[in-house]
Amino acid sequence: MSRKTMVRPGGRSARVQASVHAAVRELEAEVGREALTVPLVATRAGVTPSTIYRRWGDLQELLSDVAVERLRPEKAPRDRGSLRSDLEDWAEQFLEEMSAPTGRAYLRDALLGDPDGSNAGQCSAYAAEQIDVILGRAAGRAETAPDVETVLDRVVAPMMYRILFRPEGLDTAYARELVAGLVGTTDR
């Protein structure tokens, strides 16, 4: 089990985590990501460097945690009235955020400083939760809908693959095509 699962909300441990995360975000904005060091973050957060090493192992793991936190969706996907529109809307926004320079930097950090794979898994879980909300709404409208794993395979995976491996010419029309390929073009 990774260190971070031991954090209790509201306890000292949660306060340390909040102040260290905040220090990373501030310093990233002020001095840039490349200039970050554990001692620098520790000083800003008001903790000792050894607190950071004990909890996160190294700078890369800390940056990975901060990145996942930033990739957490802030609200439920918009309700546009149909499965297809909801998926299109969500997929376009996902593609835009993840393919932007900041999104790519967070994705990279999340994947990179993540020895046990739990941060990458968390990124995927965020996407699955959002899709779940969309599919739940579709069920409420008695629309026929694929399952979450199929949406991950057919919509999320191709976007993520192209963001990471083949970003040239990627645009939101691609997100709409993927959705159309999955849920068809007749039920609009």
Next chain:
Amino acid sequence: MSRKTMVRPGGRSARVQASVHAAVRELEAEVGREALTVPLVATRAGVTPSTIYRRWGDLQELLSDVAVERLRPEKAPRDRGSLRSDLEDWAEQFLEEMSAPTGRAYLRDALLGDPDGSNAGQCSAYAAEQIDVILGRAAGRAETAPDVETVLDRVVAPMMYRILFRPEGLDTAYARELVAGLVGTTDR
């Protein structure tokens, strides 16, 4: 344009690259990846550390180059007599190699020390070339076939997404399902 595009085969530059890559591979096997440093690699390769820094920037970029080299397919995909069998065979092998601990480590290295994205692009180009061979054979047999980009979206992307973000329970049956979903189950 990245440094490595300036390498001429057969020249001094190519010899330096070959000996540095070989040094990385040997030392990885002997002391493990975590213990690698630029001075250690330089000593083994018989070059100065500054040669490595000048050419690769840092250790991560060097490891990224070595990883891409290792991810290069060694031979053309097997000809199993039909599009579906060829794709299944290739996809199963791809999934097996990439999801193995060594494959995952190379993928990670390839993506990580890759500021301009050219190594990730090269990984995707390798897959596209192999698929191209398979689709060329299908055309020779007058089989109906999707295009390369569609195979990337429907077969390669889901495998890669799950390897990186959602590896639990991944097996070769999944590769076959993806192929079946794309080329159908009737033309076997």
